[in-house]
Amino acid sequence: MNNPKLLSLNSTTSLISRFTRGFIQALIRINKQRPVTSSSPREMYIRHRRIKSAADKSMALAVRSRRNWSRAVLARFRKKRRRHVLVRRITTCAMKKRGLENKKSGHKEASHGQANELRRLVPGGEAMDLCSLLEETAHYLKCLNTQVQVMRCVADSYSTI
Amino acid sequence: MSSRRSRQQNVSRITDDQIIELVSKLRQLLPEIRSRRSDKVSASKVLQETCNYIRNLHREVDDLSERLSELLATIDVDSPEAAIIRSLIT
Numbered sequence: 037m038n039n040p041k042l043l044s045l046n047s048t049t050s051l052i053s054r055f056t057r058g059f060i061q062a063l064i065r066i067n068k069q070r071p072v073t074s075s076s077p078r079e080m081y082i083r084h085r086r087i088k089s090a091a092d093k094s095m096a097l098a099v100r101s102r103r104n105w106s107r108a109v110l111a112r113f114r115k116k117r118r119r120h121v122l123v124r125r126i127t128t129c130a131m132k133k134r135g136l137e138n139k140k141s142g143h144k145e146a147s148h149g150q151a152n153e154l155r156r157l158v159p160g161g162e163a164m165d166l167c168s169l170l171e172e173t174a175h176y177l178k179c180l181n182t183q184v185q186v187m188r189c190v191a192d193s194y195s196t197i
Numbered sequence: 198m199s200s201r202r203s204r205q206q207n208v209s210r211i212t213d214d215q216i217i218e219l220v221s222k223l224r225q226l227l228p229e230i231r232s233r234r235s236d237k238v239s240a241s242k243v244l245q246e247t248c249n250y251i252r253n254l255h256r257e258v259d260d261l262s263e264r265l266s267e268l269l270a271t272i273d274v275d276s277p278e279a280a281i282i283r284s285l286i287t
Contacts, residue, residue: 067269080266087269088262154244157251170219173247177226180254187261194268 051179054098056186062090063190089113095183104168105176108160216240223247 066086070079096109151169155161158176161169220240227246 063265063269070269080270083266083269084263087265088259091258091262151244153248154251157248157255167215167219170216170223173251174219174223174226177223177247177250177254180251180258184254184257184261187258187265191261191264191268194265 048178048182051098052182052186055094055182056190058094058097059091059186060190062094063087066090091183091187095179099175099179103172103175104164105159105161105172112159220244 066083070083092109093113096106096113099106101107101110151166154169154173155164158169158173161172164172217240220243224238224243227243227250
């Protein structure tokens with residue numbers, strides 16, 4: 037009865053449901069905050085940024101704290117709310133310095149150059165060792181894919197109304 | 198935390214095999230490399246393709262957000278919500 041393939045399908049489906057529910061609720065909230073005269077480019081840009089933040093945040097919330105990258109995204113949003121931009125910059129520099137000192141493993145020198153780029157792209161990547169980084173990247177890719185597919189579905193549905 | 202202790206012990210013992218296994222797992226997720234039937238894709242190529250793929254996905258999220266912001270300006274969001282959630286989950 038507990039077929040592993042069925043279980044993984046269920047986990048992806050529940051990820052999609054959690055993300056979609058949160059994202060649509062955020063869209064409704066964003067739309068309610070829309071001022072009456074809402075067609076200026078600045079308004080559009082603000083809404084664009086809010087929708088993008090809502091999408092990233094909804095996906096991180098759907099994953100909860102089970103992954104390093106989702107924890108990093110949620111921490112980023114908490115810090116943004118407190119508006120400590122300077123603190124975030126200093127913390128990131130300190131973490132980068134710490135990460136360089138901790139790179140004891142000398143093999144795969146070529147991968148380290150590429151891995152630095154990957155560390156910048158995956159949330160929380162700077163503080164991870166190479167193995168965790170690769171695992172987190174795999175999960176992050178899966179969730180990003182899901183996020184794009186759901187957003188495309190929502191946009192297509194709205195554009196046919 | 199015992200996991201942290203064991204991770205520190207394992208830092209010098211991360212084997213090449215572990216990395217190869219994780220890199221091949223990543224390879225399965227990438228659309229372009231999956232179609233090529235060669236076994237000799239280097240690790241750095243996989244990492245490079247992964248970075249490109251993540252950047253592409255970020256750009257798609259950005260474009261979709263912009264599209265959604267334009268759509269939201271023209272319609273009322275409340276009514277289609279139930280229909281969309283129903284169609285995505287069933």
